Amino acid sequence: MSDVHAARRGRLRAHCSGTGSDAALVSRPANIHYLAGVAPPGAVLLVGPAEDILIRPRDLPEEGGARADDDLRVHALDAPDGDPAVAAADLAGAAGAGAMAVEEHHLTVARHRALASVAPRLRLADLGRTVEELRLxxxxxxxxxxxxxxxxxxxxxxxxxxxxxxxxxxxxxxxxxxxxxxxxxxxxxxxxxxxxxxxxxxxxxxxxxxxxxxxxxxxxxxxxxxxxxxxxxxxxxxxxxxxxxxxxxxxxxxxxxxxxxxxxxxxxxxxxxxxxxxxxxxxxxxxxxxxxxxxxxxxxxxxxxxxxxxxxxxxxxxxxxxxxxxxxxxxxxxxxxxxxxxxxxxxxxxxxxxxxxxxxxxxxxxx
Amino acid sequence: MSDVHAARRGRLRAHCSGTGSDAALVSRPANIHYLAGVAPPGAVLLVGPAEDILIRPRDLPEEGGARADDDLRVHALDAPDGDPAVAAADLAGAAGAGAMAVEEHHLTVARHRALASVAPRLRLADLGRTVEELRLxxxxxxxxxxxxxxxxxxxxxxxxxxxxxxxxxxxxxxxxxxxxxxxxxxxxxxxxxxxxxxxxxxxxxxxxxxxxxxxxxxxxxxxxxxxxxxxxxxxxxxxxxxxxxxxxxxxxxxxxxxxxxxxxxxxxxxxxxxxxxxxxxxxxxxxxxxxxxxxxxxxxxxxxxxxxxxxxxxxxxxxxxxxxxxxxxxxxxxxxxxxxxxxxxxxxxxxxxxxxxxxxxxxxxxx
Known part of the structure; x- marks a missing residue:
């Protein structure tokens, strides 16, 4: 199955580079599941700019049975109240991403603002329903x-x-x-x-x-x-x-x-x-x-x-x-x-x- | 119970006028339930500027047993795909509201943008976790x-x-x-x-x-x-x-x-x-x-x-x-x-x- 998920992320990455973003932040749980094979509660998936990372809150109970692909890095936050989406923006910025597409139909205004403030030089674009369309x-x-x-x-x-x-x-x-x-x-x-x-x-x-x-x-x-x-x-x-x-x-x-x-x-x-x-x-x-x-x-x-x-x-x-x-x-x-x-x-x-x-x-x- | 809900909406209205908004758009279901006694799926609650209105999508199955207070107007949308939050912004603008506070921690970026475009003269403020605090x-x-x-x-x-x-x-x-x-x-x-x-x-x-x-x-x-x-x-x-x-x-x-x-x-x-x-x-x-x-x-x-x-x-x-x-x-x-x-x-x-x-x-x- 891991090849399947990597191929799906590849299609998403191709879409993003076609629209000028070098990273995508996926926050909608079903979309994360589609691209990573699992969707731990509260997690987000950062696709690109270099490797793909599943970022999850601290101290989650393990999911019964399901686990991420071996080729997908999983990063659990240290801070008890940290927002994985904010951590993703931080990581994308540090990895040199210029623009990151986010799911504006899922992300709240408050979270979007928090992303913008943690990585002010990262341009936030709209990923729209790209992953939903891949899922059709x-x-x-x-x-x-x-x-x-x-x-x-x-x-x-x-x-x-x-x-x-x-x-x-x-x-x-x-x-x-x-x-x-x-x-x-x-x-x-x-x-x-x-x-x-x-x-x-x-x-x-x-x-x-x-x-x-x-x-x-x-x-x-x-x-x-x-x-x-x-x-x-x-x-x-x-x-x-x-x-x-x-x-x-x-x-x-x-x-x-x-x-x-x-x-x-x-x-x-x-x-x-x-x-x-x-x-x-x-x-x-x-x-x-x-x-x-x-x-x-x-x-x-x-x-x-x-x-x-x-x-x-x-x-x-x-x-x-x-x-x-x-x-x-x-x-x-x-x-x-x-x-x-x-x-x-x-x-x-x-x-x-x-x-x-x-x-x-x-x-x-x-x- | 209807007095209880009206009193809660009164406290919210007082909070809003104290912060310069003449209307509040409540979208988080538990907050709607707290203020209206019911929270039909997809509904939003507009508090002020004049009357309070529970706005729900078209053609919902009725809720088992629960109903809104008699003093609360309920408005069901005509359009099958209409967004009640957008309808609320429209109604608030038409009723002469200058500023409407919204739940930025619940509303998505895409919905917020849709509100702003339907009522461009309505200033959108952040209600924050005001209702959550009333619920404590x-x-x-x-x-x-x-x-x-x-x-x-x-x-x-x-x-x-x-x-x-x-x-x-x-x-x-x-x-x-x-x-x-x-x-x-x-x-x-x-x-x-x-x-x-x-x-x-x-x-x-x-x-x-x-x-x-x-x-x-x-x-x-x-x-x-x-x-x-x-x-x-x-x-x-x-x-x-x-x-x-x-x-x-x-x-x-x-x-x-x-x-x-x-x-x-x-x-x-x-x-x-x-x-x-x-x-x-x-x-x-x-x-x-x-x-x-x-x-x-x-x-x-x-x-x-x-x-x-x-x-x-x-x-x-x-x-x-x-x-x-x-x-x-x-x-x-x-x-x-x-x-x-x-x-x-x-x-x-x-x-x-x-x-x-x-x-x-x-x-x-x-x-």
Whole structure:
């Protein structure tokens, strides 16, 4: 793996020298993880001007298992309250860097000012979302991690479906799912598990409450596993009891059609907003466009919610090997709703089209 | 509660007008929660120049249960990708504010620049850690929340001690503790539960692994509950099996003595570093000073790790009604160690001295 990270840092270094900076200070944890293989809490990564250095605060508990590449120097601060970013500016200045690019979308105003004052002759430029852009297209190893993460989430969800659900609270179902994720080898949940039943069903990011599952409810579950840092997402909606009502079947079929349209629009070269439009128009046509959130999918990887956003205003086109979610949902206030969410990898038609990572059935199951 | 939040915003407004700003933009979530009673994801709070407004992104899932005060206007953005902070600058400028104080230690450089460009005639000042300072001393209602949070953590820990521990993994014990916290009424864990056994025992913030508890191990558990937003912390170390070894008894007694010294040093008017020194010198004298982290305790409240820090370099004095942890620990690489952690509220001697919130026994239990 160390070659992979060194190669990524090489690409970043090439970008920086192309824009006139001889060093880059990476502070956003997922970006550090991408470039160094680890991201200890509070650490920053200085790339260039000479060697690359991971700078971490004093006296951190060691990370369980993960360690930096052998070829990456790790420097722990002596001062108990020292800021690794300030130390990085100091080191870059001392190493003769003229300009250092920083992540202005992550660094706070106060830290930026502290950097400027410790190395007044170092020009601070904006690195922008360069590392996020490098992270967009995933390599085989990254996709393998996502595939395992999806498999774990499918297993945890499958086991839940075999148990008795009526009478249990949203909170308990969420905790049980998270325990099962860990049982199957996840480092932890990819994001806080959402379980919504009855009037809470179909809501995005619903925080589980003490409401108990009842006969006749819709039950929406959204979960994901984190595996070697990579995060996937799956969401399903079920109906509780012998037979769904007509309005439930109708709403389910409509959201399913929207989700399928979104999935089918995934292809290298497809515009982000085309994919969003494909899913959105199905719900719009049925008069549910207002109930839809600002996006119908997003990238996943080291963060659960990364580029690209699949939304009406998003600019850009999909590439092959970009993993995204497709997750339209409708929530009718007071009644509940439906949300269906998959993680897929964009692939060209010649390779069979989009690769579905989360394979739990999307039939409307009556549990 | 709405009077409480309005009064807190009044104090912030008084501070701002005293420093020449007629509005404050609060972006740090715990600070928003303190001033508004809720902190929807991505929201910001504009205090002044006329009314106070909670500005949130478009289309958020409603928060479970919590809502803003009736007297606080809530404004949801229309634009799907709009930044509430930028909208706040716009509103403040339109309402005639001349200067707006922002949280430069929280706002990123990129957002700060966006604010400046949307309202070029609005002078942006630094609010600094004003709200964090207002949050230091807790009122009775806040302390009542912390007391309940501590009670929940004590219950969860007590139940774990009654179960069989040998053969179970750190991960499973941590998950079970988190489930029990929720069973007893917590909103969730106050921070990721740390369970370390054998060579992992005694480490601060240890990320649970698949190591199983064995006879003869030290077992360190650190957990906390979140109740109505407030977070407490408790840490205990146990020994597994019939009788502890001599080195285990010796190490335990020493850390216990250090922790007691720290607790006994808590009093209104005591310097932060005095309290740290009281605990630290016991371990220093025994040659374990190096194994100790940069601080031996910290404030708790809406965040688990808030001001003050009890460390050698910390400046300032404790006040009554400031809740803090006292949590020295020693970890011997390869062997393990001991960590003992309580949450207490500083009280004057006339009121009986520090109030211990986490009451689980600190005897060395052999389980």
């Amino acid at each position: 297209v995933k390599d085989d190893e990254e996709i393998a991690c996502l595939r395992i993460a999806a498999e774990i989430a499918d297993q945890a969800l499958g086991e839940l479906l075999e148990s008795i659900l009526v009478g249990r609270t949203e909170r308990h179902l969420a905790l049980e799912l998270e325990r099962r994720l860990v049982d199957h080898g996840a480092q932890g949940p990819a994001f806080p598990t959402a379980v919504g039943t009855g009037p809470h069903s179909g809501r995005a990011g619903h925080v589980p409450t003490d409401r108990r599952v009842e006969e006749g409810d819709f039950l929406t579950v959204c979960l994901g596993a984190r595996y070697r840092g990579y995060r996937c997402e799956i969401g399903r909606t079920f109906v509780i009891g012998a037979a769904p009502d007509d309005w439930q079947i109708e709403l389910y079929d409509m959201v399913f059609a929207a989700q399928r349209a979104g999935r089918e629009a995934l292809a290298p070269g497809a515009e982000y907003r085309e994919v969003d439009h494909a899913a959105r128009q199905v719900l719009d046509a049925a008069g549910h466009g207002e109930a839809l959130g600002p996006w119908t999918g997003h990238g996943v990887g080291l963060e659960i919610d990364e580029d690209p956003k699949l939304s009406p205003a998003a600019m850009g086109k999909l590439d092959a090997c970009v993993p995204v979610t497709v997750e339209p949902g409708v929530h009718l206030p007071g009644r509940g709703g439906v949300r269906i969410d998959d993680t897929l990898v964009v692939r060209p038609p010649a390779d069979g089209g989009p690769e579905l990572l989360t394979i739990t059935t999307k039939e409307l199951l009556a549990l | 001393v807790k009122d009775d209602e806040e302390i009542a929340c912390l007391r309940i949070a501590a009670e929940i953590a004590d219950q969860a820990l007590g139940e774990l001690l009654e179960s069989i521990l040998v053969g179970r993994t750190e991960r499973h014990l941590a998950l079970e503790l988190e489930r029990r916290l929720v069973d007893h009424g917590a909103q969730g864990p106050a921070f990721p539960t740390a369970v370390g056994t054998g060579p992992h025992s005694g480490r601060a913030g240890h990320v649970p692994t698949d190591r199983r508890v064995e006879e003869g191990d030290f077992l360190t558990v650190c957990l906390g509950a979140r109740y109505r937003g407030y977070r407490c912390e408790i840490g205990r170390t146990f020994v597994i099996g019939a009788a502890p070894d001599d080195w285990q008894i010796e190490l335990y007694d020493m850390v216990f003595a250090a922790q007691r010294a720290g607790r006994e040093a808590l009093a209104p008017g005591a310097e932060y570093r005095e309290v740290d020194h009281a605990a630290r010198q016991v371990l220093d004298a025994a040659g374990h000073g190096e194994a100790l982290g940069p601080w031996t305790g910290h404030g708790v409240g809406l965040e688990i790790d808030e001001d003050p820090k009890l460390s050698p370099a910390a400046m300032g004095k404790l006040d009554a009604c400031v809740p803090v942890t006292v949590e020295p620990g020693v970890h011997l690489p390869g062997r393990g160690g001991v960590r003992i952690d309580d949450t207490l509220v500083v009280r004057p001697p006339a009121d009986g001295g520090p109030e211990l919130l986490t009451i689980t026994t600190k005897e060395l239990l052999a389980l």
